[in-house]
Amino acid sequence: MTEHRAQVAELLADYQRSRAQLASVQRELAAITASAENADRTVTATAGPRGTLTGLVIAEDAYRRYTPAELAAQIVRTAGAAAVKALTGAGEVLAPVLPGGTDPQALLLGTGDLSADEIAPPPPKPDPDDDVSFEEQSWVEEQEWPKPR
Template sequence: MDYPHSERLHQLTSQYRRQLAEVGETQRKLREISCTASAPRHAVTVTVTHGGVVADIKFPSGAYRRMAPAELAGVLLKTLAEAQRLARRAAAEVVAPTLPPGMDAQKLFSGEVDLQSLLTPEPELRDVTRDLMDIRD
């Protein structure tokens, strides 16, 4: 027996499964992000993962030995910031195809997008509807 809405239900189920698989693939790609930045003269090299988590810090040359502590700290922080910028860019490239048209993934990952602006405003509800739903302001 064929029900009138069975084909539509099958389409929706297939669409859901496809989207679920895409989300899993996006998460896998995000977990694989690893970006490395090097300071001038290779005083320091910093590797970060998605989210900017520091995975490794190396001092590939002896250049750091000739630096004052404050200078080394500055170079380290600048190199870390560059590695994090590269990781944000890589994450934005992974996520961009999943975003609504017109949304800039780079701006989203840099914090330039007001996330509240993406939400629809709360709909106007009549008093009777509020009573039925037991919602109060």
């Protein structure tokens, strides 16, 4: 009976260690933040551990330097760079606690061990109206045309 109690106590201790390690990893992940700037430093984006945009700073002169479409592109690019940095940091935190051979980036992105072909969206279904060909049709109604003189 004492051997059984010792095994239960050991399992309970392992569980407590695993919970403590999980809590530590969660705290480290929650603290991850990464920033990126565009080339001229007019846009600064900050992302959290899941790559979510958590901050955005746009310099006053950015509005004069860029058209709205160009500024939007700068923001998207800079936010993407910050997200990549944050996800890289999160992967570094997770890697030591994952089973061997597990890709932390794939885990964070939700792709697991799926290949690019497996997660690619299915091709769009063809529109039945697209099959109609107007190549051999005349758009001009046949009428009595005046005869050339």
